[in-house]
Amino acid sequence: MTRVAFLGLGHMGLPMAVNLVKAGHEVHGFDLVPAAINAATAAGIPIASSGADAVAEADVVITMFPAGRHVIAAYQDELLAAAKPGTLFIESSTIAVDEARTAHELAIAAGHRNVDAPVSGGVVGAENGTLAFMVGGSDADFAAALPLLEAMGKRIVHCGGPGLGQAAKVCNNMVLAISQIAVAEAFVLGERLGLEHQALFDVVSQASGQCWAITTNCPVPGPVPTSPANRDYQPGFAGALMAKDLGLALQAIEGTGTDAKMGRLAQELYAAFAAGEGGHRDFSGIITDIRDAD
Incomplete structure (x- = not known):
């Protein structure tokens, strides 16, 4: 069992988090939107008091945010500093390639691991666990992320180095x-x-x-x-x-x-x-x- 912090529990993120729970992982969530928090609570996902609190004891952090600026700001402002050394960050938002590479560099500089893993398949795919993941990162980090991605998706492709998933x-x-x-x-x-x-x-x-x-x-x-x-x-x-x-x-x-x-x-x-x-x-x-x- 892996302890996962899932940040961004919207229409895509929540069913992805639920599928991780179904696969036997311990998931703690966080979102800034009250409606998303209420929906996650109803689905049985424990909600942390902040992003930093969510990631503090996590083995893996998954982010599903609206835009690249949100990812980079969250990494810089609290997530990277709050996470345990060597935490694997899986960035599943759809962001620009250069933003994904910036997020990767920030994570590595802070002593963590990182892959970009955007998804395709929409809400139906998220609910059914049939998403496609396009992953950028090292071979070792891809291998570490793969069991979690397989709990949420049906097709996972390692596309190359950092940013190439995006x-x-x-x-x-x-x-x-x-x-x-x-x-x-x-x-x-x-x-x-x-x-x-x-x-x-x-x-x-x-x-x-x-x-x-x-x-x-x-x-x-x-x-x-x-x-x-x-x-x-x-x-x-x-x-x-x-x-x-x-x-x-x-x-x-x-x-x-x-x-x-x-x-x-x-x-x-x-x-x-x-x-x-x-x-x-x-x-x-x-x-x-x-x-x-x-």
Whole structure:
């Protein structure tokens, strides 16, 4: 049994923490949001009085925060100083590659270990323990983190050194955003040509256009009963989060001088979607903006 401090008990973090408990680990949590604390308490997760208190006796610290600035501030302000020497920090927020590397350097300088391990799979994946983890860090630290990640996820990939888990995440989500837009545009075009949604789904889902954005996250009601489109685009993965991740992709595109025209366009479209009603809707709901574009 490993004692884990889990900081960030929101829609993703709480079910991840619950799955660690189910796997036999001792989990102590902390969050700044009262509603998250109440939900965690109801789920049986003991809540510490502060982040420093949560990590003081932990073997492993897992953070799931909104942005990189929160991670770095928490590391610098209290977590690294409060943790026992050699504590393994697993950083599962989605943050910029350079922020992940800064967090890694801070942890190492303070006498700890660190991996970046962002996730893919959304709230459903977190609840079902089927998340994908993309991990950056040393071989030894990856091996130490692996049993915990396996309690929360189904596919865990060691992507390389520090920051490369975040690199894989930003590339994956750029692909996902572009494909979700393409699928949405195809359904809108099909509607205007007179195609039934089910007919188009039956073709594309078994043809060369097949992708996750249609077989799992189909943006129209009907063909995939579990898709957010059948729940009035209740996330799932919210448009605001996709816009945030594409902002990180844009940083990487510009920082590397990559000619990524589709990535830039996807970032523009999701920024506009999130600025409207799409911020709290599933990112597949961008089909509503595409329908209204004309």
